[in-house]
Amino acid sequence: MTTGPDRALIAALADATGGHVATDVPLAPLSRWRIGGLARIYVEPSSAEEAAAVMAIMHGRPEPLFLMGDSSNTLFDSAGFDGVVVRIGRRMANMRLEGAQAWAQAGIWVPRFARRIGCSGLTGIEHTIGIPGTLGGLILMNGGSQRKGIGLNVVSVRCADSEGRLFELTHSECGFAYRSSTLQGQRTAILEARLEFERGDSAAIRREMLGILRSRRLKFPQKLPNCGSTFLSDPKMYSSVGPPGQALESAGLKGLRRGDAQISPMHANFIVNHGNASSSDVLWLIAHARNLVEQRTGYAMDCEVRHLAPDGALRPAHEPALHLFANQ
Structure with missing residues (x-):
């Protein structure tokens, strides 16, 4: 139930954005991974001035703030987000x-x-x-x-x-x-x-663009929700071991599954959601894959994907993954 302070905040945000504010918004439909609990407050400005007004309203407030676009590099936590999501999206x-x-x-x-x-x-x-x-x-x-x-x-x-x-x-x-x-x-x-x-x-x-799209369809999973590349490519690792996908495949990780999350059999640097994957499922796969590749190659891969915790902590996903599954 919306509290008194929340009502005042919602009113201020609605005034700044022409009413484009909502509460208890499911994050999963907004996520390219289709993972995530409820966001306490969601607001979507339509101009630089509206967005700046939202930032001004949130300045000094205790609620965590998360700025999102299309969530391409974000893993929302299944427990949700106890703060304000500001989406710079289709209205801008x-x-x-x-x-x-x-x-x-x-x-x-x-x-x-x-x-x-x-x-x-x-x-x-x-x-x-x-x-x-x-x-x-x-x-x-x-x-x-x-x-x-x-x-x-x-x-x-x-x-x-x-x-x-x-x-x-x-x-x-x-x-x-x-x-x-x-x-x-x-x-x-x-x-x-x-x-x-x-x-x-x-x-x-146009020919080059069509060629790139064709290549991506052949190499990358398109039919299941995913967030693109999970691990960053490190130039030093690339020169001696290869890209992350190759290192993960060489470690036998293609197809590894935890719940409904799976390291894609098509490209090992993609983690896909078969329908009901949780953020913990994805984080377990990240921790396990990172540890195994480091044991085999000596290189610790960092994540391109960032994890948004319920309290607003935003970190490369390998950090909360290793914390949660340090003793796996």
Whole structure:
């Protein structure tokens, strides 16, 4: 039942976002893994200004805050989340082209953004065509494929800080590195971005995108819920052992199952949900796989996927996994 303080908070959030607030929202339908309990409060702004107003309302409050896009790299806990989820999603998915540059809100779906760029005869983002997620999450993680990152194309990023103040970061201030940026680990909302591309041939760009999508269909599981790559690729490990999927497969982990969670028989760096997997099932597989690969290779793989605890703790999933199953 909603408490007095909750009612006041909900009213303030509703006023800031035109009423787009809900309580006790199931996280599983919002999760690409289809895993997660109830979120105490859920709010979805439609502009940078609304998002900044939400951040300002939450500043100094005791409730944990979680900023999400399409949850592509997030494992929600089956026990739920006792705080406020702010989704930068479909209500913040506008974009426009300005010559060789594009302005876009952070909630735009990456494949849609990539197609729009490619169809306009601009090149440089083809590698993102098959990545399910939002532009904000892609920028946060400097995501991409084929060992490329979106950071190469970022000109500037507009954000809101923990107090709700809007500010802009240049490319260099984002500190892009392999699958990382300075925006990680901060209570900062990525809201808009400006990106720059090169001119290319639309037909050639389309052929490359179709080839990437075809390759992904053949290599990666598509029919069962999953969060994409579970473990990060470490350059040192890659040069001597290979990518995480190869290390996991060599350890005989393909197909290993815990409850309804399974290390995909198609690609070992993917964990799939057969219907009723819990967060604990996934964390057990992560801990077991990481320990076994480290014993065999000497390399401890870190997770690309992050786990959101009920109290708001957001950590790479191997950390809570190893804590929960230290003595497995």
